[in-house]
Amino acid sequence: MEGKVMKQPVIEYPPLDYEAARQRMVDAQIRPAQVNDPRIITAMRHVPRELAVPESLREFAYAxxxxxxxxxxxxTEPRVVARMLQVAAPRQGERVLIVGAGTGYLPALASRMEEGLQIDALESDRTLAAIGQALCRTFAxxxxxxxxxxxAGVPDNAPYDLILIDGAVRAIPPALLSQCAPDGRIVAPIWPADSVASVCIVQPTAEGAGATRAVFDASVPLLPELAPAPTFSFDSVA
Known part of the structure; x- marks a missing residue:
């Protein structure tokens, strides 16, 4: 019939099986990345990453x-999170500070790795923290x-045996270094301005600085709040 527009059939896709997607993530992304700590594998099989992103992104939660x-x-990408936790290797009874705790995925995983951990999650963005608090109320x-x-860290609860920074920094902020126990460690992606980002272990030294050892390269964006302010130079003036 001339002039009549035929309606296209509406294709309805079944809802994503998040549980199955979570198991595939562990088997296809985490285990092949030399993550062999069974505590991490178990935690990542159970903590729902889809609840740590806005609803519009949930179908991509396990990418x-x-x-x-x-x-x-x-x-942060799941395999980077898993490898950071493996480097950190939290031990029973340790005091842990997670900086840039965001929507709660890293704190929830860490909490499920070991009984008796005392975990403080520090976040400056109230919107992100609300999501993280909701996730942790149920799972951690x-x-x-x-x-x-x-x-600034959380000085009232220092010192910490382990500090994790979820996001890249140019250098460890002095206040965080001072809140690390003398025999503790900081695990963070460090991205020097003239190099690539690497997840590093930083341990306090007697001089008040930190001894840094790079463990693996990781493509992790800078935490905007901890990025250094741009410096002025006459060369930048047109």
């Missing part, structure tokens, strides 16, 4: 990539949340 969050933040109720500047 092997970082996912964008508000205000220039990201949910022992995590304590703190809202405040990331560079």
């Amino acid at each position: 092997d990539q970082s996912l964008p969050l508000p205000d220039g933040r990201v949910l 109720p022992d995590v304590s949340w703190h809202i405040g500047p990331l560079a």
